[in-house]
Amino acid sequence: MDRDFISVLLIILQLIYLEGILSIDNAAVLGAMVSHLPRHDPIPWPRFLRFLQRPIHRLLGGQRPAALKVGLLGAYLGRGSMLFIATWVIQNRWLLLLGGLYLIKLAVDHLGETPAEARAAAAEARGEPLPKMGRTFWSVVLAVELADLAFSLDNVVAAVALSREFWVVMTGVALGIVTMRFAAGIFVYLIERYPVLEAAAYLLVLSIGLGLIVEDAFAWFGYHVRPSDVQRFLISFSILVLTLWYGRSAAFQRLGRRLIWLKRALGYVDLLFIYILKPLSWAVAGLAVLFRAVAQMIPGFRPQAADPAEQALQPKANPGADE
Numbered sequence: 001m002d003r004d005f006i007s008v009l010l011i012i013l014q015l016i017y018l019e020g021i022l023s024i025d026n027a028a029v030l031g032a033m034v035s036h037l038p039r040h041d042p043i044p045w046p047r048f049l050r051f052l053q054r055p056i057h058r059l060l061g062g063q064r065p066a067a068l069k070v071g072l073l074g075a076y077l078g079r080g081s082m083l084f085i086a087t088w089v090i091q092n093r094w095l096l097l098l099g100g101l102y103l104i105k106l107a108v109d110h111l112g113e114t115p116a117e118a119r120a121a122a123a124e125a126r127g128e129p130l131p132k133m134g135r136t137f138w139s140v141v142l143a144v145e146l147a148d149l150a151f152s153l154d155n156v157v158a159a160v161a162l163s164r165e166f167w168v169v170m171t172g173v174a175l176g177i178v179t180m181r182f183a184a185g186i187f188v189y190l191i192e193r194y195p196v197l198e199a200a201a202y203l204l205v206l207s208i209g210l211g212l213i214v215e216d217a218f219a220w221f222g223y224h225v226r227p228s229d230v231q232r233f234l235i236s237f238s239i240l241v242l243t244l245w246y247g248r249s250a251a252f253q254r255l256g257r258r259l260i261w262l263k264r265a266l267g268y269v270d271l272l273f274i275y276i277l278k279p280l281s282w283a284v285a286g287l288a289v290l291f292r293a294v295a296q297m298i299p300g301f302r303p304q305a306a307d308p309a310e311q312a313l314q315p316k317a318n319p320g321a322d323e
Contacts, residue, residue: 103209112266
């Protein structure tokens with residue numbers, strides 16, 4: 001057998017393994033982010049896009065499977081685009097810094113507890129009624145795509161470091177993403193059975209985000225600090241095992257209650273991110289208002305009554321169900 005073929009085959013196998021290991025964290029986060037969405041409810045489209053509801057529902061399914069599939073597509077596009085600019089990404093360390101900061105923001109948003117959330121938890125403990133809160137389908141999809149982009153930075157840099165042949169790297173990354181997709185579906189199922197795994201997913205995100213920032217900080221001073229594949233796997237595996245142990249150990253949970261200050265500290269970090277990103281959120285809100293105003297001016301996009309076939313896709317309200 002040709003030696004070059006064997007060499008390429010070995011590189012591809014290494015890339016599949018590498019991307020599979022690196023994508024476990026991405027899959028865990030993807031599964032955790034979509035686990036709160038309803039499984040069978042159709043995607044809530046704006047009125048002027050409601051004609052898409054029926055064909056998209058047939059293609060993607062309900063909100064949860066649709067978000068998973070969109071997340072997979074975003075992972076492909078993110079890693080594909082990163083591959084085209086991989087050399088530029090490696091040379092511009094600030095991109096890794098931004099990716100690390102976003103992952104930290106994503107983690108503290110779920111692991112931390114702001115003062116407002118602490119008051120809401122206390123009110124719930126007293127039995128007071130609370131307003132229903134939850135992330136909408138589109139906010140989850142946006143968060144999933146941003147997470148895919150941040151993970152793409154880390155994964156593609158590692159892949160390019162292993163092989164400089166573009167098509168070889170592309171093949172390995174694509175196969176690795178398929179592995180991630182199946183891992184994400186399994187993780188959704190596990191979260192339903194073991195809810196504590198959701199916290200494990202965001203602890204993984206926090207560790208990866210901190211790792212990217214530490215790597216970038218040392219790179220500025222000419223040092224290359226990056227954990228090996230085995231070390232990364234052991235870190236991820238240890239976090240998962242310790243989190244499951246916490247969910248089953250009363251002694252471990254008593255220790256965790258003594259660390260409530262850490263949860264509140266992460267909440268204040270989350271508030272800091274929120275205040276820093278306020279101008280960006282205002283800009284996005286302004287663009288949304290402008291888009292709706294323009295849509296109202298276009299005859300074909302004016303709000304119309306829903307088609308009976310589309311109404312059939314909507315979940316029927318049950319007056320006797322508990323709110």
